[in-house]
Amino acid sequence: EVQVLESGGGLVQPGGSLRLSCAASGFTFSRNFMSWVRQTPGRGLEWVSSISKSGDATYYADSVKGRFTVSRDNSKNTLYLQMNGLRAEDTAVYYCAKDLLWSWDYWGQGTLVTVSS
Amino acid sequence: QSALTQPASVSGSPGQSIAISCTGTSSDVGSSNHVSWYQQHPGKAPKLIIYDVTNRPSGVSDRFSGSKSGNTASLTISGLQAEDESDYFCTSYTTTRTYVFGTGTKVTVL
Numbered sequence: 001e002v003q004v005l006e007s008g009g010g011l012v013q014p015g016g017s018l019r020l021s022c023a024a025s026g027f028t029f030s031r032n033f034m035s036w037v038r039q040t041p042g043r044g045l046e047w048v049s050s051i052s053k054s055g056d057a058t059y060y061a062d063s064v065k066g067r068f069t070v071s072r073d074n075s076k077n078t079l080y081l082q083m084n085g086l087r088a089e090d091t092a093v094y095y096c097a098k099d100l101l102w103s104w105d106y107w108g109q110g111t112l113v114t115v116s117s
Numbered sequence: 118q119s120a121l122t123q124p125a126s127v128s129g130s131p132g133q134s135i136a137i138s139c140t141g142t143s144s145d146v147g148s149s150n151h152v153s154w155y156q157q158h159p160g161k162a163p164k165l166i167i168y169d170v171t172n173r174p175s176g177v178s179d180r181f182s183g184s185k186s187g188n189t190a191s192l193t194i195s196g197l198q199a200e201d202e203s204d205y206f207c208t209s210y211t212t213t214r215t216y217v218f219g220t221g222t223k224v225t226v227l
Contacts, residue, residue: 037163044120045155045163045206047216059214062118095162102151102210105174107162 002026002106004079004096009111016086020111022079022096027106030054030074033099036081038092039110046092049081050099064090086115121146121207121219128225134195137222139207140188145217147188151210154183154192156203163206167192194224202226 008020022034036048049070050059058070069082079096091114097104122140129135139146139154146152152170155163165174167183170190180195190209194201207219 044221045208045218047208047218050216061215100165100174101168102216103153103165103168103208104155104163105165105168107164109162 002098004098004106004108006094006096006108006111009094009113011114011116012086013117014087014115016115017082017084018086018113020081020083020094020096020113022081022108024077024079024096024098027098029072029077034072034079035097035099035104036070036079037095037097037104037107038090038113039095040092043092048094051079083113086113088115091115118145118211118213118215118217121209121217123205123207123219123222125220126223126225128227129194129197130227131197131199133197134193135197135224137192137194137205137207137224139190139192139209139219141190141209141217142188144213145209145211146185146190148212149210152183152185152190153208154181154190155206155208156201157206158203197226199226 005023035050051070055072067085071080093110095110096108098106154167157163170185171183182193205222
């Protein structure tokens with residue numbers, strides 16, 4: 001059974017940092033692109049970042065470029081999102097998702113990130 | 118990149134068919150074969166129901182179908198059932214190698 005499980009969310013002050021992790025199982029992790037997508041009540045769903053199978057190519061939404069870094073460890077079947085310079089507008093539920101042909105076929109349950117003083 | 122435009126709500130009676138539109142631009146929907154649709158129940162993660170405009174993942178009911186014309190993609194739900202009451206989102210790959218989501222549509226089964 002395919003599973004992806006996010007962790008690492010929490011409360012952080014504006015300007016702070018947080019690292020999210022996503023543990024994957026039930027599929028060959030190294031053969032799949034992976035992505036992060038976030039959701040807020042006000043702005044709906046927003047694609048954040050994607051990473052290639054080997055990790056040599058990364059892609060970011062303009063809203064996070066230069067502040068967030070996606071990476072992966074294929075030996076640990078784990079995806080990461082390093083978030084620096086956090087802003088109030090980064091407050092959201094962050095989902096890890098397995099790519100399927102420019103879509104996402106498996107999603108985690110999400111981890112809540114709250115940026116507030 | 119602006120969000121794709123979806124109607125805020127669509128409703129229908131059991132057994133009817135409804136369609137949800139997803140309007141973008143020539144930089145996303147209009148130029149992409151990679152339009153997908155997601156169903157999301159409250160408090161749950163999104164579920165993929167259509168990918169690459171018209172394709173259904175294994176296990177998704179054939180009552181869901183997708184299409185595209187110009188800058189607008191559409192999701193049709195035929196034989197509407199109570200369990201279809203949910204939020205639906207479209208998304209498109211773009212010419213700048215990013216993704217853009219739709220604003221979301223709440224489907225109500227009357």
